[in-house]
Amino acid sequence: MELKTVFPNLTVMWSRWSEYTVVEDRGGAQYLVPSPNAVELTYNCAEHPKTLVAEALDLGRKLWMAGTDETRLCAGFAARNGLLGLEAEKGTCYADDPELPPFCRPLNTRDYGEDINLFQEEFMILYQHFQTTRGAISVSPQYSRVMDLSRLLNYRLTCGRTPQLVWEMRSMLSVIRLFYASMVTGDAVPLRVCKNCGKVYYNSHAKSEFCSARCRNYYNVKAFRSKEKTDHYKQDEGGQGG
Numbered sequence: 001m002e003l004k005t006v007f008p009n010l011t012v013m014w015s016r017w018s019e020y021t022v023v024e025d026r027g028g029a030q031y032l033v034p035s036p037n038a039v040e041l042t043y044n045c046a047e048h049p050k051t052l053v054a055e056a057l058d059l060g061r062k063l064w065m066a067g068t069d070e071t072r073l074c075a076g077f078a079a080r081n082g083l084l085g086l087e088a089e090k091g092t093c094y095a096d097d098p099e100l101p102p103f104c105r106p107l108n109t110r111d112y113g114e115d116i117n118l119f120q121e122e123f124m125i126l127y128q129h130f131q132t133t134r135g136a137i138s139v140s141p142q143y144s145r146v147m148d149l150s151r152l153l154n155y156r157l158t159c160g161r162t163p164q165l166v167w168e169m170r171s172m173l174s175v176i177r178l179f180y181a182s183m184v185t186g187d188a189v190p191l192r193v194c195k196n197c198g199k200v201y202y203n204s205h206a207k208s209e210f211c212s213a214r215c216r217n218y219y220n221v222k223a224f225r226s227k228e229k230t231d232h233y234k235q236d237e238g239g240q241g242g
């Protein structure tokens with residue numbers, strides 16, 4: 001299903017701040033928030049949804065591999081795209097009260113932040129779902145209950161002689177989930193996994209196997225060297241025999 005026809009001219013204005021950091025509240029919960037000196041940039045996060053989806057999946061992959069720099073990875077994603085808007089579709093009331101935790105503060109402002117564990121979980125759920133579409137057999141029981149990837153979506157019907165049905169997406173998370181859904185249910189899935197480095201990337205070309213020319217070259221050199229080795233070994237064997 002091509003979503004562009006269902007959601008023409010989709011615009012979801014979103015804020016990304018130049019830098020993010022982690023703060024802890026009194027209860028010990030950790031939130032990803034804009035750094036004190038960060039600069040805000042507002043943009044349409046639905047403009048390049050397919051590369052956004054690939055980037056989200058690749059973050060999920062890296063987090064799934066359980067590295068040691070989850071915070072850096074999440075902060076980097078947020079600086080490039082913004083936070084997810086975890087509660088935004090629910091129409092949660094955000095209040096401008098400094099006593100409240102970051103997730104209750106006005107969306108996309110300097111004071112707004114998201115629980116880093118919930119933030120990470122969204123990417124890992126998405127990646128786990130992607131793994132099942134590629135034939136991965138087991139899904140962590142921790143995630144199986146949320147694997148249907150359901151999501152609230154709001155719409156508005158305008159009044160007048162020619163009423164319009166207007167879809168309202170209130171979060172970047174909705175953009176990611178919806179476009180991901182459209183991409184994995186299409187005939188040719190444009191989401192690929194690099195044969196060399198394992199990165200998830202977007203390429204509509206059916207024969208694409210590598211995320212970059214660098215990975216293609218690296219892989220080919222590696223393949224050539226291992227072939228050379230085998231050939232040498234075979235020659236040696238032949239020599240001994242003769």
Ligand SMILES: [Zn+2]
Pocket residue numbers: 194195196197198199210211212215
């Ligand atoms: Zn690669």
